[in-house]
Amino acid sequence: MAYTTSATGLALLRKHEGFRAKPVQLGESVWLVGYGHIHRGVKCAPLTQAQAKLKLAADLKPIEKALNKKV
Numbered sequence: 929m930a931y932t933t934s935a936t937g938l939a940l941l942r943k944h945e946g947f948r949a950k951p952v953q954l955g956e957s958v959w960l961v962g963y964g965h966i967h968r969g970v971k972c973a974p975l976t977q978a979q980a981k982l983k984l985a986a987d988l989k990p991i992e993k994a995l996n997k998k999v
Contacts, residue, residue: 949974
C-alpha cells in the first residue's frame with residue numbers, strides 16, 4: 929500500500945506556506961512561487977491557485993515515494 933498526503937495534510941501545508949501568485953526572488957536564479965514551490969532558473973510566470981496546487985502535489989511526490997520506501 930502506498931501512502932499519499934491527505935486532503936487535510938495538503939490544506940495544512942497550503943495554509944502554512946501561504947499563496948504567492950507572483951514569484952519572489954530568494955537568491956540568484958532562485959524563485960519562490962505558489963505554495964512554497966522553489967523554481968530555479970529565470971524568473972517564472974505568476975501562478976493561479978489551481979496551478980499552485982498542482983505544483984505542490986508534484987513537489988510532494990518524491991517525498992511521498994521516499995517515505996513509502998521506509999514504511
